[in-house]
Amino acid sequence: MNIGDVSRRSGLPAKTIRYYEEIGLICPARSPNGYRSFRESDLHMLAFLGRARALGFTIGDCRALLALYDNDSRESAQVKQIAEDHLARIDTKIAQLQSMRATLAHLVSCCAGDDRPDCPILDDLGAGKGAAESGQEAAAGGN
Amino acid sequence: MNIGDVSRRSGLPAKTIRYYEEIGLICPARSPNGYRSFRESDLHMLAFLGRARALGFTIGDCRALLALYDNDSRESAQVKQIAEDHLARIDTKIAQLQSMRATLAHLVSCCAGDDRPDCPILDDLGAGKGAAESGQEAAAGGN
DNA sequence: CCTTGACCCTCCAGTGACTGGAGGCCCTAT
DNA sequence: ATAGGGCCTCCAGTCACTGGAGGGTCAAGG
Numbered sequence A, B: 001m002n003i004g005d006v007s008r009r010s011g012l013p014a015k016t017i018r019y020y021e022e023i024g025l026i027c028p029a030r031s032p033n034g035y036r037s038f039r040e041s042d043l044h045m046l047a048f049l050g051r052a053r054a055l056g057f058t059i060g061d062c063r064a065l066l067a068l069y070d071n072d073s074r075e076s077a078q079v080k081q082i083a084e085d086h087l088a089r090i091d092t093k094i095a096q097l098q099s100m101r102a103t104l105a106h107l108v109s110c111c112a113g114d115d116r117p118d119c120p121i122l123d124d125l126g127a128g129k130g131a132a133e134s135g136q137e138a139a140a141g142g143n
Numbered sequence C: 001c002c003t004t005g006a007c008c009c010t011c012c013a014g015t016g017a018c019t020g021g022a023g024g025c026c027c028t029a030t
Numbered sequence D: 001a002t003a004g005g006g007c008c009t010c011c012a013g014t015c016a017c018t019g020g021a022g023g024g025t026c027a028a029g030g
Helices: A003-010 A014-022 A040-054 A059-069 A076-110 A120-127 B003-010 B014-022 B040-054 B059-069 B076-110 B120-127
Strands: none
Touching: A003 A014, A003 A040, A014 A040, A040 A059, A040 B120, A059 A076, A059 B120, A076 A120, A076 B076, A076 B120, A120 B040, A120 B059, A120 B076, B003 B014, B003 B040, B014 B040, B040 B059, B059 B076, B076 B120
16 A cells, blocks of 8 residues: 555545654554555554544654553553543643633623724733623632 | 842743743843843733643734723634634643553553563554554564 | 852753755656 | 656654753942
C-alpha cells in the first residue's frame, strides 16, 4: 500500500502519516523507488492512532498506549492510569471553558448590539469590574 | 514605569508584555537607556488584554476589541458580534470535549485496572468498536 | 572606585501537532 | 514524448507564548 491508500483507509492526511513516521510512531517499509510501503499492521496502527487522537490523547499518550497495546504482559492498570489522567485534563479544560462561557454569555446578554457605542462588554474588559451587573458578581467571583 | 512594575500591576509576565509590543498590540515609550517606559494608558491596555485573553479571545480578537474600545463611533453590534462568534467557538469546543469525555469515561469504567493485560480501552482503540460489547469486527478487509 | 545584584535589553530556539508549499522524481497512459 | 497524478524531502508557518544565552544599566554598600 502506498501512502494515498492508507490515508484513504485510515482517514488520516498523508502529511500526518509522514509526520507520525518522522516522530517514530510508525515505521513503514520502503519500496525500491523510495515510496513508503505500508503493511496491514501499519494501517492498523494508524487507525489506532487516529482513534486515540480523536479522543484527545496527546502524542506522548499515544506512544505509551501503542507500546502497551503491543505488550502482552501489560497491566490494564497502566492503561487505565493514562486514560484517567487524560480524563482529568479534559474535565479541567471543560471547567475552564464553562467558566469563560458563563462570563461571556452574561456580557453578551447585557450588550444591546445596536448602532450605539455603549457596550458593557468593553466596559467590563476595560474596567475589570462587573460593568453590566450591579453589586453582585456573577462573572468574576468564585471561579 | 518599567516593565517589572507593569508586570506586577497587570499580572502579565514581562515576556508576554514584550511579545505584545512585538506584535503591535501596545507601543510603550522608551527611556534614554533603552528601557520601556510605560504610561498609565499602557497599563490600562495591558489589563484589558489580560482580561480579554482570560476570556479566551484570540490575539486577533483582542486587536479588534482594542480598536473598538478606542473608537468612540463604534457600534456595540460590532463588539457583540465578536463576542458571539467567540461564544460559539467555546460552545463547539465544550461539545467536542464532552463527547470525548463521555466515550473516555465509559471506557475507563469498563477497565478493571488491575494487573491483568485485558483492557477494553485498548480493545476499543485497536478495533474501533464498542469495548464493552463483544465485537464481531474482522481485521481482514480487502487487500 | 569597584562590586554586587536586581533589573532591563535583544535575539534565538522550542513548544504541540500538524499544515502548506516549493521543487523535483516516478509511473502509467496516450 | 508528454501529461497527469502520486510520491519524495526539506523548509516555513501556525498560536501565543516561554526559556535561555549573553550582555547593558543602575543604585547601594564597602
